[in-house]
Amino acid sequence: MKKGCLFGCTGVLACCLVIIMLYVASNLIQKYREQQEILSVLRHEFRLAGYKGDVEILEYDKPLWISPNIHYRYKEKVDGQAMRFDGDLSWDEEERDLSSSIPTFEEGSIDGAAQMVAMWRQPEVKKKLQMMSTKFKKMETDDLSLERVDGEDISIHYTDDDKLDWSQVQEGRREIIADFKKNREADKPLNGYYNIDVPYYLEKRVLQVDIEFEWKVPSSYTSFDGADKLVKKFKKRVKMVDYSQFWDGYYRVNYYQRYSNGGTSSSLDTGLILEIKDGKLVRSFEDG
Numbered sequence: 001m002k003k004g005c006l007f008g009c010t011g012v013l014a015c016c017l018v019i020i021m022l023y024v025a026s027n028l029i030q031k032y033r034e035q036q037e038i039l040s041v042l043r044h045e046f047r048l049a050g051y052k053g054d055v056e057i058l059e060y061d062k063p064l065w066i067s068p069n070i071h072y073r074y075k076e077k078v079d080g081q082a083m084r085f086d087g088d089l090s091w092d093e094e095e096r097d098l099s100s101s102i103p104t105f106e107e108g109s110i111d112g113a114a115q116m117v118a119m120w121r122q123p124e125v126k127k128k129l130q131m132m133s134t135k136f137k138k139m140e141t142d143d144l145s146l147e148r149v150d151g152e153d154i155s156i157h158y159t160d161d162d163k164l165d166w167s168q169v170q171e172g173r174r175e176i177i178a179d180f181k182k183n184r185e186a187d188k189p190l191n192g193y194y195n196i197d198v199p200y201y202l203e204k205r206v207l208q209v210d211i212e213f214e215w216k217v218p219s220s221y222t223s224f225d226g227a228d229k230l231v232k233k234f235k236k237r238v239k240m241v242d243y244s245q246f247w248d249g250y251y252r253v254n255y256y257q258r259y260s261n262g263g264t265s266s267s268l269d270t271g272l273i274l275e276i277k278d279g280k281l282v283r284s285f286e287d288g
Contacts, residue, residue, distance in 0.1 A: 039056070115153075120150060122198065135245075136253075143217065252273055252274075
């Protein structure tokens with residue numbers, strides 16, 4: 001009797017285990033099919049937008065009762081180097097379509113991962129950024145370390161800048177967008193965002209170089225007096241940099257604080273906007 005009961009329980013457990021395995025396998029198969037469907041649509045949308053490379057799904061997250069979120073990576077080989085950028089999209093399960101748009105040409109806009117990766121990864125531009133990084137690394141001390149030097153567009157009207165004509169910036173934006181369009185029509189790489197004259201648009205204040213530091217400071221520097229001392233020290237170090245080989249334009253130099261107690265400031269602290277002209281620092285003002 002006991003032996004029969006034991007066999008009966010074992011059989012039930014085995015059946016339950018098989019059911020669970022089939023359920024898990026079914027979900028995995030369903031998830032794979034959904035990912036392949038989304039990937040097919042994603043590749044189609046990129047081709048329609050003018051991109052010539054390939055795209056892959058890095059992460060596929062599907063919370064209960066919420067549309068799936070997709071983290072993707074686009075890759076295209078240009079001038080012998082692999083160019084890539086990442087992005088996030090959501091999938092509309094009812095419409096079986098992407099409910100977010102992929103990076104594409106938009107009137108009045110030059111921001112976005114595609115444009116920034118393409119423009120600032122041209123060989124000569126990369127070489128220049130590396131040179132700038134070498135110069136700014138000379139600012140480093142035991143408490144100050146360089147985190148990155150990269151390019152971006154000027155998306156903020158600096159309130160402390162009394163010499164920047166914002167209408168000229170807007171005109172420059174329209175000009176660079178027209179260049180994007182011409183490049184696309186000429187079937188140039190990365191949807192037309194690659195072959196852009198970066199020094200020209202840096203000088204026209206459409207683009208800027210962004211430099212970021214980490215500063216290890218005592219916990220006391222959370223006070224207003226401490227922060228003021230920090231800014232004064234930072235300004236002195238910035239003036240010591242050799243700008244003789246820099247392109248004309250704006251350079252945003254900022255830092256975030258890492259306190260001695262292990263904490264960090266929640267965001268980038270007040271930094272400086274540097275104006276470089278003919279290889280010289282002609283003026284600077286706080287980014288406030």
